[in-house]
Amino acid sequence: MRVFLVVIVLCAALVIPVHTAAKPAAWVMDNGITLILEENHLVDIIALELFQRGGMLYEEEENAGISRLLARSLDKGTMKRDAAEIAVAFDDLGAAFGVQILPDFTGLSLRAPGETFLSALEILSEILTEPVFPADEVKREQVLFIEDIRRSRDEPFVALYDTFREVFYRDHSYRLAESGREEAVSSITREKLVEFFHRHWVGENIVVSLVGNFEIESMRGKIEQLFAGIRDAPVPDYHSLPEKAPDEPEQVSEEAAIYSTWLMVGYPAPPAAHPDYAAMRVINALLGHGGSSRLFLEVRGRRGLAYSAFSFYPTRMHPSHLVGYAIVDPGNEEEAIEAMQEVIEALKQEVVGEEEIARARNIVIGEHLLAQETRSGRAWRLGWMETMRRGFDYVDTLVNEVEDVDAGDIQRVAREYFNVPTVVVRGPGGG
Amino acid sequence: MMRMGIAFMIIIFFAVMLLAEAGAVEFEYREEVLDNGFRILVEEVPGPGIVSMGVWVAVGSAHEEEEEAGIAHFLEHMLLKGTETRPPGRIQEEIASLGGRMNGATSFEYTYYFLTLPGHFWKEGLDVLADIMLNPSFDPQEFTREREVVLREIDEREDSPGSRVARLFYESLFDHHPYGRPIIGYREVVKELGREDLIRFYEEHYHPENMLLIITGDIDAESVIAQAKKWFENVPVGQPPRVYRPSEPPLKGVRLAEEEADIRSVYWMMGFHAPSQEETQEAYALSMAVSILGGGRSSRLYRSVREEQGLVSSISSSYLPLPDAGAAMVRVIVSPENQEMAKSAVREEIGRFLEEGPTEEEMERARTMIASSLLFSMEGASGRRNQYGYFGVSNNLQYLRGYLEGVHRVTVCEVLEVSRKYLSTDDYLLAVLRPLKEVE
Structure with missing residues (x-):
């Protein structure tokens, strides 16, 4: 049995296909955004994932959590719609919009049936190019965010992993609690948030990836048109530099x-x-x-x-x-x-x-x-x-x-x- | 594995309960029933070379007697430990070697064993799955060791506020019905269960007519069915015992169930009895109601209690239809200082809904959201396997198929009527997990 298993294993390594659809293609847009597109017509769904490179690498003790507060506030209003109208518009289209904050990036995701995707994409482009960060909405998110920070330590794994990173890293922003620091979040003003957005959400820092039921050429044109408003500006340096590993247990x-x-x-x-x-x-x-x-x-x-x-x-x-x-x-x-x-x-x-x-x-x-x-x-x-x-x-x-x-x-x-x-x-x- | 089980149940539940509308999803499965009652459901799902499979067994915690609470879940652990030809450790090793992943899960009404792996290994995967189902070894040493594992799992779940408040919710909502017992069982009962108890339970319930095999993905249905028959067609027929299921008296007034934990926020679940899977039309209508009330960011509870009043960091409503009964719930996470205001705000919003009913605009939005949720949940082989298993194991695939059209047909009046029948601002359960007094 053991010999048989080895044969299976070795064969497996040779023949596992990773992906059978068309190959992805990529471009760098005029404003620096990297765009990756891949057609997949088996189901009428289109999925977009957007990454703002940097995330917590731009944070320090004093503003720990600003990336997360920004992501929470991003869809709370644009020049054309308020928070409620944005939520209703996505739901009316059957679109799922979400945010994700990891230490190296902030991510936005959008998924919708093919027939409504482009309408949902227009709302996303508004969120990215015309956010207004209404003061009352930002304030409310700040209060709820602080509650979430307190709550996050209710889960033993989260509390333990926060402690691990605090001990493991000395100065790097990876040591900051991924859920944010209560004192730091309390001190973030709307002005700081807006400034952080304009400095860091620039084309060269953004990667957009789409897979689904579309034609590459027309989708590329649509993205270039809708995301052209994202600023083309120099990428700021990270606050954190790679750090040497601990030398004492x-x-x-x-x-x-x-x-x-x-x-x-x-x-x-x-x-x-x-x-x-x-x-x-x-x-x-x-x-x-x-x-x-x-x-x-x-x-x-x-x-x-x-x-x-x-x-x-x-x-x-x-x-x-x-x-x-x-x-x-x-x-x-x-x-x-x-x-x-x-x-x-x-x-x-x-x-x-x-x-x-x-x-x-x-x-x-x-x-x-x-x-x-x-x-x-x-x-x-x-x-x-x-x-x-x-x-x-x-x-x-x-x-x-x-x-x-x-x-x-x-x-x-x-x-x-x-x-x-x-x-x-x-x-x-x-x- | 229990952690996995509960997680999956929730995924399926959300997927199914937020899904609906016609036209978006196609059902192209083939179903065969063998002479001994064993059912096989196969669907070819073209995609990135993946196959998903699982055996659902129609036995869960609701089939247990009080003095054996936890045995279905313990048995799930033991089946994955080894077979007559696969010693402990070999099953997981074999599936991992094929680049796949495997697990089991236990719920109120069913237990299931599932795996996903590269499509060209479907035969090897089926071989392992069938062996687990038909030839468990119940190794005595593994039994003793696994009991300790289950006991630790019980403790681990009690350390998680979300799991703990859910346990409190179900045990308080179902005072008489076995849905009130924790799926994972009671510590003192699990400690006393013997290896022979598990073997007896297995022999009583793991009969072909109680089982459903589902295989979805990049496969050839014809070959898969032929192979499955080789494994399962000669399994002898059995007669599972009947279990007494008492009915649940209605909730009268506010039933409060509280516990304390070393936490900082308050977790509460407001609950109502709700229609079972059998009461199909009511179930479709209540699905619409919970979607409109708390099913997304445009929902009433989310907009009012979280966005406008800023009282809670998390709020949602959902509905779980089970074969005997259903449970509708509002889940809230709130700071200790806001909890009373949040309760009033939720009650007020439910009261308004019961007074006014939904608007046509909300109905249309709920149908659209439900339709795309269905589309998303059934996008890949694993998602389709889970949906078919959840409904198929209780012989209720019609519920899933009809859900699309059923939700589309539901009217404003039906939503209002079913909401007034089941939801209330006076009669409900409130399960609360709050911080220890000194923490508060």
Whole structure:
């Protein structure tokens, strides 16, 4: 059975198709916007994903959360419509509009049936080119945002991960709570918000990606017409520069009145555009993706210390982190931390077998493929990789890079990165 | 896995309850019923080379007795642990090796096991899925270990405010009916369950006539059905036990259920009894009502309570139709200082709706939103699998198919009538999870 499995695995790596529709095409518009278009006529849906590169990289302690407040306020009024009219107009068209704020970018998404998409696109272009940020609406969003910041720490994972980043990064804006800082958000004025928008939402900082039921040439013309009003101006420098990884191990414990103890064990990891990116993705799959991963088998399976034991490796423009996390019974945290460190750091000494690597490669490739099942998923990945400075075509070449990762790469990358752990614990009695 | 289960239930629920309108979505599935009652539903969905499949079993927490609460969910865990030929760990490893992902989920009325993987591995995926369903090993060592895992999962869910207030909501809304018991079960019951209890429950309920296999994606339907038959056509017929389902007395006055937690915001759910899936026309009309009230950013509750009055950071309404009964709800997250004003504002908005009813403009908007929600939710193979499973397992695919036309036909009067029958500003449940006093 084992031999048979290996054969399947190796074949799988060779034949998995990433995407079967037409190839994407890209242009840089006159105002600097990067536009990526891909036709897909199987279903009458068009999905747009827009990325404003920078996001929290432009933030510092004093204005932490301004990107999020801006995104929340963006659709609260244009020169032609107020907030209610915008909401009603999108809903009347059956269009789904959303915002997403991640450390490296602010994202806007729009999805609509083909027949109403262009009308929805006109509303989006108004939001981007003629926002008025009404003072009362901004004020209300500010108050609700502060409530959300307080609430975000009700979830143990969010609270623990905020603490992890605070310990792991010293000056970089990645250390700021992704949900924002209450004091900083309180001090943001409408004027600062408008100024932030005009400085940072400039063409060269924007990537727009569309996939769906359209003809490329006519959609390109429409986007160029509707988005021409976005300013063509120099891109400001980021507040944060890439930061050196911690050089001393650190462990921090927090007390919370919860039933279980949550813990994270993290190490430095490469940014998206680094040559080690694909290898670290494979390592992450091998360590902590699903029920057959090393962390799961050791911490939950063999030692029975946890219900959940996984790892994650966020794709970032600047140096990132690989984190193993587990949820354990209070009292088990020290054993779990030790076990997790052992599992992760074992990769430095051990030559991982081909069968296990092949499985991990296929996890990364399969996940990549499954994430592109919908038009939104595909558009998001294309735009995301362009935003992260890997280029949109990396979405289709990532597979080759992952397939090339071997045991030597894994050991080399593990030795390079898995040396100084950062540990955070949250639970009853401080874990 | 329970976390996954609940998550999926909500996804399906929103998808289905916010969907409707005719013309936008096509149903092109093929359904076959084998001689032993096992059902197979297959649909070719061209796309990026993906296949989604799952087996839905018509047994969930509502089929349990009080003294075995949690057994359906525990069994779901155990089925994924191993089979007679696949030792513990092998199932997940095999699916991961194929570039796929697999999980299980348990709800009130069903349990399901699902996977998504590259399309050309459909046969290998089906092989694993069928083996899980038909040849579980119930490994004694794994059983002991998995019980600890389930107990931790119970604690983990209690640490999440959203899950905890939902548990409080259902146990208070359904005082008599088993929908009131937590799907994940009670800690003290799970501790006492034995391996033989799980085997008995499996033998009682996992019969072919209780199962539905769904496969959607880049496949050839003919070949898939032929392969599925090889696996399932010889499974012997059984007779699942009947479970007593008491009816639920109506809510009278305000039923308050409160708990405290180490949190900063107040989470509350206002609830009403609502029509079951069987009461189709009422269900369609109530779907429209909850969409107009709190189904999007142009909805009444969102505009009034969040946008105009700025009282809450999150508000929505929804409706879950189940085979025996339904639940309509308004979910709110609010700061402790605003909670009373928010309650009044929600009651006022519901009262206004019950007084005036919806406008034609709102009806049209709800139909459009519902139509595109359906389109989006059924865009890919996984979304279609979930919709078919949710309704198909209770033999109610007609509800899904008819939903498109049904919602289109619903009138203003019907929405008003059904809203007045089920929603109220006097008789409702209020489930509240609030901060510990010292935190407040």
